[in-house]
Structures are given as structure tokens and as C-alpha cells.
Amino acid sequence: MNQSFPPFRLIVQALDVERGGRRVIEGIDFEIAGGEAVLVTGPNGVGKSTLLRALAGLSRPAGGCVRFLADGVADPDEVGRHIHYLGHRDAVKPALTVHENLAFWQDFLGADGGEPVETALESVGLVDLAALPAAYLSAGQRRRLAVARLVAVRRPLWLLDEPTAALDAASEASLVRLMAAHLEMGGAVIAATHLAIGLAGARSLRLVAGEMA
Amino acid sequence: MPPLAALYVRELRLAVRIGGGAMMGVLFYLIVVTTFPFAIGPDLNLLSRLGPAILWIGALLATLLGLDRLFEADRDDGALDLLVASGRPLELLVIVKVAAHWTATGLPLIIAAPFLSLLLAMPVDVTLATLATLVAGTPALTLLGAIGAGLTVSLRRGGLLLPILVLPFAVPVLIFGVAAATAVAFDPAAFRTPFLLIVALTLMAAAISPIATAAALRNGLD
Numbered sequence: 001m002n003q004s005f006p007p008f009r010l011i012v013q014a015l016d017v018e019r020g021g022r023r024v025i026e027g028i029d030f031e032i033a034g035g036e037a038v039l040v041t042g043p044n045g046v047g048k049s050t051l052l053r054a055l056a057g058l059s060r061p062a063g064g065c066v067r068f069l070a071d072g073v074a075d076p077d078e079v080g081r082h083i084h085y086l087g088h089r090d091a092v093k094p095a096l097t098v099h100e101n102l103a104f105w106q107d108f109l110g111a112d113g114g115e116p117v118e119t120a121l122e123s124v125g126l127v128d129l130a131a132l133p134a135a136y137l138s139a140g141q142r143r144r145l146a147v148a149r150l151v152a153v154r155r156p157l158w159l160l161d162e163p164t165a166a167l168d169a170a171s172e173a174s175l176v177r178l179m180a181a182h183l184e185m186g187g188a189v190i191a192a193t194h195l196a197i198g199l200a201g202a203r204s205l206r207l208v209a210g211e212m213a
Numbered sequence: 214m215p216p217l218a219a220l221y222v223r224e225l226r227l228a229v230r231i232g233g234g235a236m237m238g239v240l241f242y243l244i245v246v247t248t249f250p251f252a253i254g255p256d257l258n259l260l261s262r263l264g265p266a267i268l269w270i271g272a273l274l275a276t277l278l279g280l281d282r283l284f285e286a287d288r289d290d291g292a293l294d295l296l297v298a299s300g301r302p303l304e305l306l307v308i309v310k311v312a313a314h315w316t317a318t319g320l321p322l323i324i325a326a327p328f329l330s331l332l333l334a335m336p337v338d339v340t341l342a343t344l345a346t347l348v349a350g351t352p353a354l355t356l357l358g359a360i361g362a363g364l365t366v367s368l369r370r371g372g373l374l375l376p377i378l379v380l381p382f383a384v385p386v387l388i389f390g391v392a393a394a395t396a397v398a399f400d401p402a403a404f405r406t407p408f409l410l411i412v413a414l415t416l417m418a419a420a421i422s423p424i425a426t427a428a429a430l431r432n433g434l435d
Contacts, residue, residue: 053294056294056298057297057298057300058294058297058298058434059434060431078300079300080297080298080299080300081299081300081301082300083298085294085295085298087291087294088291089289089290089291089294090290090291091290091291091292091294091295092290093223093227093290093292094232095226095227095230095231095232095233096223096226096227096230100223100226104219104220104223105295107214107215107216107218107219108216108219108220108223108296108299109216109295109299110216
């Protein structure tokens with residue numbers, strides 16, 4: 001993870017998202033380029049998660065578009081292969097060991113340029129538990145295993161939904177360090193949170209009742 | 214490991230570990246098939262005549278048993294989001310998951326069938342014919358079931374809805390499977406037509422199921 005990412009931009013234009021027949025996100029425009037961080041803030045239920053899911057391509061927008069522009073990207077509408085989506089749920093299989101869980105996502109999402117599994121586990125402090133079935137992990141440790149995915153698989157844009165949930169102060173600090181290192185390499189981070197994350201130079205996108213303020 | 218191979222291996226690992234469904238299906242198969250002789254009585258001629266039908270009904274029910282967890286487990290822990298967002302064609306992922314599910318649950322049924330056929334006093338040629346129809350037909354059951362699993366993925370307790378959705382479409386497979394296997398006892402030449410129809414049904418299911426399942430999953434994610 002030493003060389004930096006080629007320049008890229010994510011452009012969101014007039015994005016509308018509906019959920020359960022109700023328009024949650026309306027007319028959002030923003031842009032983010034490599035090296036930038038955006039914190040999506042706002043009260044519960046305002047659509048932070050919905051916005052991230054729409055950016056990740058998990059819910060189809062009712063209007064507008066999300067495009068990923070970079071050199072060598074043939075189809076800008078195909079956002080999925082450039083992002084990491086870290087949702088509420090950690091995608092950790094209890095029946096597999098910690099190592100198997102991470103190794104699967106690395107194999108599946110593509111290992112090019114990512115850290116080896118052991119190094120990734122070390123960066124979140126789980127290397128001693130590598131052989132343990134993930135069923136025995138605590139909520140915070142499961143979260144850290146999910147965070148290790150960001151390190152093990154190299155993707156330019158991180159979409160993080162409440163990334164610090166269940167994390168203690170030390171793990172939160174190390175996550176912020178990972179995010180800062182990612183930004184330094186020319187990556188970008190969009191994080192939905194209602195907590196202040198100590199990330200220097202982050203812009204804030206505040207959602208108010210479905211609109212941008 | 215290539216991405217799709219990694220998914221296949223993961224599915225198999227999950228199936229054989231604690232909480233996986235690999236052995237459940239084959240145990241259920243054993244229970245269903247061994248119950249029939251008790252109900253029908255010790256008439257060996259009747260048992261051997263009904264044999265293919267019993268093996269097929271058992272295989273059908275055992276296949277449906279494990280299918281509700283095909284996508285539900287991945288949805289519950291968020292893995293389905295990552296699979297869909299990965300940018301890989303969802304149709305291909307469905308094919309891999311179905312193939313792994315068939316290996317873990319369908320193949321053991323076929324391996325168990327010859328032993329169970331002994332309990333039903335089935336002649337060798339009928340046993341072999343039943344095996345051939347099971348090999349050709351059970352993939353169709355899994356493929357059809359995947360559509361149901363995709364449709365019910367967002368429902369809590371969709372487990373019972375799935376067989377109701379899938380059974381009507383699985384009935385032709387059952388009909389031709391049993392027809393081909395029983396035909397052998399009377400006229401070996403009559404095996405060919407129903408057997409080819411099963412193969413056709415499996416190929417049709419293989420063509421339709423990945424597309425329909427992927428569409429159902431995308432809709433169910435919201």
C-alpha cells in the first residue's frame with residue numbers, strides 16, 4: 001500500500017433516492033476527489049445510510065446519477081469496483097476463522113496492491129486471534145475485522161457507515177489513522193456519522209430532512 | 214485464489230461447518246425414505262414399484278429444506294451487500310452459489326440414493342436409472358429453488374413460503390424423473406424420452422434462474 005492512487009473524482013448529480021415509497025434523499029449534488037474526506041452528518045433517519053447505499057449502487061436512485069471518473073475507467077456508471085462499502089453489518093461469518101473471513105474477501109474483491117492478510121489483521125490488532133472462529137469475537141472485534149478489509153483490499157473510495165460504532169477509543173484512533181493514511185495516498189473517504197471523527201481537513205455534508213444544507 | 218473459486222470454497226466450508234446445512238438434507242432424506250416402508254408395509258413388490266417415486270419425493274423435499282438459507286444468511290450479516298456492490302456480475306455469483314449449494318446438499322443425496330434403494334428392494338437397473346435421473350434433475354430443483362430463495366430473501370420466516378413458490382415449478386421435474394426411472398423396469402427404450410425432458414428442464418432452469426434470481430436479489434436489497 002505504498003504507491004498512491006491515480007487521480008479520480010466521484011460526481012453526484014441531482015441524486016434522488018426513494019425508500020419504501022418515500023423520497024428520503026432529494027437533489028443532492030456533490031463531488032469528491034482523491035485526497036478528500038466528506039463527513040455526512042445529520043439526525044437519525046435523515047438518510048445518511050440511504051445516501052451511502054445509493055453511492056455504493058445498492059439502491060437504485062429514483063433520479064440523478066453517480067459517476068466515477070478516472071483514467072482508464074471505461075464505464076463511469078460502474079461505481080462498485082472502485083469502492084469499499086462498510087455498512088452497519090460486518091459481513092463476518094461466525095463459522096469461519098478470522099483469517100478465513102478476511103482471506104475470502106481479499107480473494108473475492110481482488111488482492112492487487114492490498115496488504116497481505118496477516119499485515120491487515122495486525123493493523124487492527126487481531127493477528128493473535130487469526131485462527132479463532134469469528135463466532136467468538138466481540139462486537140468491537142468483529143467491527144475491527146470488517147475494518148481490516150479496507151486495508152487488505154485496495155480501493156480508492158471508502159464509504160463508511162457509522163465506522164466507529166462498537167469501537168473503543170483506541171480502535172477508533174487507529175481507524176482514524178488508517179483513514180488519514182488512505183487520504184495521504186490519494187484515496188477518498190465518505191463517512192456517515194453522528195459523532196465527531198477527528199479527521200483533519202474533512203468537509204462536512206449535513207443532511208437536513210432530505211436536503212443538503 | 215480466483216474470485217469465483219474463492220466464493221465456491223467459502224460456500225462449501227460454510228455448508229460443512231457448524232450451522233451449515235450439508236448433512237441436514239441427507240439426514241432428512243434418510244428419515245423420509247426409511248419412513249415409507251413402515252407406512253406401506255412389507256409388500257416387497259409394491260415397495261420396489263414405488264421405489265423411484267419415493268427416492269424422488271425424498272430428494273425433492275430434502276433439496277427444498279436447505280434452500281431458504283441460500284441467500285438469507287448472507288443478507289443477515291451484510292455479506293450480500295458486499296457481493297452485490299463488488300461490481301462482479303450478480304448472475305455469475307448466483308451460478309457459483311447454486312453450484313456450491315448443489316455440491317453440498319444435492320450430491321450427498323445422489324450418493325445416498327443407492328444405499329436407500331436397498332431398503333426399498335429396488336432392482337439394479339431401476340436403481341441405476343433413478344440415479345441417472347437424480348443426477349440430471351436435482352440441479353434443476355436447486356436452480357428453481359434459488360429463484361424462490363431470491364424472492365423471499367427480504368422476508369423474515371420466508372422459509373415456508375419458498376416451497377409453496379417453488380413446488381409447482383418442480384413438479385414437471387418430478388414427473389419426468391419418476392417416469393424415466395420406472396419405465397426401465399418395463400421397457401428400457403422408454404427411458405430416453407422422459408430423461409431427455411429432464412435434461413431439457415435442467416438446461417432451461419440453468420438459463421432462466423441466474424437472471425431471475427439476480428433480479429429478485431437486487432429488488433430485495435432496498
